[in-house]
Amino acid sequence: MLQALLSGILVGGVYGLFSMGFSIAFGVMRIVNFAHGELVMIGMFAAFFAYSAAGVDPLVAIPLAFVVVAALSAVLYLLVYRRFVGRATLQQLLAAIAVALILQTSATLIFGPSAHAVRSNWGSQYLLIGPIFLSYAQLAAFAISVACVLTVEAVLRKTSWGKAIRAVADDPEAAQLVGLNSQVINITAFACSGALAGIAGAVLVSYYPVSPHVGFLLMPIALIATVLGGLGSIGGAFVGGIICGVIQQMTSVLWTSALQDVPLYGVLLLLLAFRPYGLFGRVSAH
Amino acid sequence: MTLLAVESLRVAYGDLTAVHDISFSVEPGEIFVLLGANGAGKTSVLRAISGLLKPTRGTLNSEGVSLLGLRPDQVAHLGIAHVPEGRRIFPNLTAEENLDVSFIRQRSKETLAQLRDRVYGIFPRLASRRRQTANTMSGGEQQMLAIGRALMNTPKLLMLDEPSLGLSPLMTELMFEQLARIRDQGASILLVEQNASCIDMATRGLLLANGHTMLSGDHAKLRDSDFVRRAYLGV
Ligand SMILES: Nc1ncnc2c1ncn2[C@@H]1O[C@H](COP(=O)(O)OP(=O)(O)O)[C@@H](O)[C@H]1O
Numbered sequence A: 001m002l003q004a005l006l007s008g009i010l011v012g013g014v015y016g017l018f019s020m021g022f023s024i025a026f027g028v029m030r031i032v033n034f035a036h037g038e039l040v041m042i043g044m045f046a047a048f049f050a051y052s053a054a055g056v057d058p059l060v061a062i063p064l065a066f067v068v069v070a071a072l073s074a075v076l077y078l079l080v081y082r083r084f085v086g087r088a089t090l091q092q093l094l095a096a097i098a099v100a101l102i103l104q105t106s107a108t109l110i111f112g113p114s115a116h117a118v119r120s121n122w123g124s125q126y127l128l129i130g131p132i133f134l135s136y137a138q139l140a141a142f143a144i145s146v147a148c149v150l151t152v153e154a155v156l157r158k159t160s161w162g163k164a165i166r167a168v169a170d171d172p173e174a175a176q177l178v179g180l181n182s183q184v185i186n187i188t189a190f191a192c193s194g195a196l197a198g199i200a201g202a203v204l205v206s207y208y209p210v211s212p213h214v215g216f217l218l219m220p221i222a223l224i225a226t227v228l229g230g231l232g233s234i235g236g237a238f239v240g241g242i243i244c245g246v247i248q249q250m251t252s253v254l255w256t257s258a259l260q261d262v263p264l265y266g267v268l269l270l271l272l273a274f275r276p277y278g279l280f281g282r283v284s285a286h
Numbered sequence B: 001m002t003l004l005a006v007e008s009l010r011v012a013y014g015d016l017t018a019v020h021d022i023s024f025s026v027e028p029g030e031i032f033v034l035l036g037a038n039g040a041g042k043t044s045v046l047r048a049i050s051g052l053l054k055p056t057r058g059t060l061n062s063e064g065v066s067l068l069g070l071r072p073d074q075v076a077h078l079g080i081a082h083v084p085e086g087r088r089i090f091p092n093l094t095a096e097e098n099l100d101v102s103f104i105r106q107r108s109k110e111t112l113a114q115l116r117d118r119v120y121g122i123f124p125r126l127a128s129r130r131r132q133t134a135n136t137m138s139g140g141e142q143q144m145l146a147i148g149r150a151l152m153n154t155p156k157l158l159m160l161d162e163p164s165l166g167l168s169p170l171m172t173e174l175m176f177e178q179l180a181r182i183r184d185q186g187a188s189i190l191l192v193e194q195n196a197s198c199i200d201m202a203t204r205g206l207l208l209a210n211g212h213t214m215l216s217g218d219h220a221k222l223r224d225s226d227f228v229r230r231a232y233l234g235v
């Protein structure tokens, strides 16, 4: 039990990290980015590529994954998502799914359909505390995720860019009226959303194999974490991610790992039925 | 030079023409009021000026620069600030953050902190609420914040859409006094109201009904017009 709880929290940290990225795109632009899991996947491949081509540890390759996925996100924003800002419509969902499929197919063409794993020396070792064992890779992943999340929170609270992002999230029209250029804010926010997915990918690949389809496993977690944390609440998404990790681990210990996602979906349904604004729901402008 | 020149402005929503070819201008140092009942087209005029909607025809100029085709943030950078109907403060930001995001550095001779302090000087209530999340503030405080936020743009023209809405008569009077002070500090004001008590401080104004100009003129003409007296003052 305690074992499952602790590994759940560790795994959940990374979930929280990419969920936070998903939540930024939704909170600021009302974009439900169904390709967010694929952005994590690209981050995983970027770090895996650095590892297989140059022997670089995935955690050292974080800056690479960050830059690659942030740049890709900015391009995707300009090509596709820009048209759907403020409107989470069916067309927007379809466009995002199309982006997801294109990214999956591209990854398959480049890296092949099979899964690739990074085998680092330290990553496969465990820290033993009495009966509890925790993987060093997951501990490192959790620490990095928490550091990133705290950084993002601080940037959102303290910098003028962060405050502008929160203003646009609250009321895009009023934000324009006070002189904020919403195009600049949206593209940087979307790049930031992708950057978090990229970092999460590099962190994740240090203990989890990457395949072109891994995005479809991760995407539902981002969605559930965001709803758990309260739609549009960026810090809440991180907590939501941790809850997802714990639920998953608990299920695989107490029940079976084959069905570890089933209770997760149950939670999503319950939430949508009873607390549509999430556990940490917040006010909207209208 | 004319701060704002509106010529034959027409605004339509599909088949519905909300504003029919109205013209007026605002000169430096003025408090110009745009009066009219609900649905008269007042908000549409302001939204057209600040670039939130595209007029069907007409011209909009500020000191010889055309506003047509500009984005709202570009209009704000020209020094035309718009306090929208219903205040529209950023609810999850603190009072101070609401002010900070509205600071336009290029327009201000003062630093952010200096300008903020000037706004707190005009609205001392805001100073004591600076760390408070905006949605927990009272209606009157939120209206002050909305005006304070617009002042962070260092505007030459301040446009307000029914700032008295939801305020008590006393609060309204206080707010109008503060607008007069803001004018004295150098900004001109374009005030949209249903509340005719604002005529007292107006230099000139225009009365709108169903998108048409019913009357336009200086303070005395507005005050003495039968139409305004009957429709608004209940005399
Ligand atoms: N977004 C809109 N779509 C369609 N009609 C609108 C819209 N906004 C305003 N109108 C109509 O335009 C007219 C003028 O509205 P408005 O400018 O809001 O008037 P006021 O601010 O004087 O109350 C009204 O008849 C209103 O119903």
Ligand SMILES: [Mg+2]
Pocket: B039, B042, B043, B044, B085, B161, B162
């Ligand atoms: Mg109105």
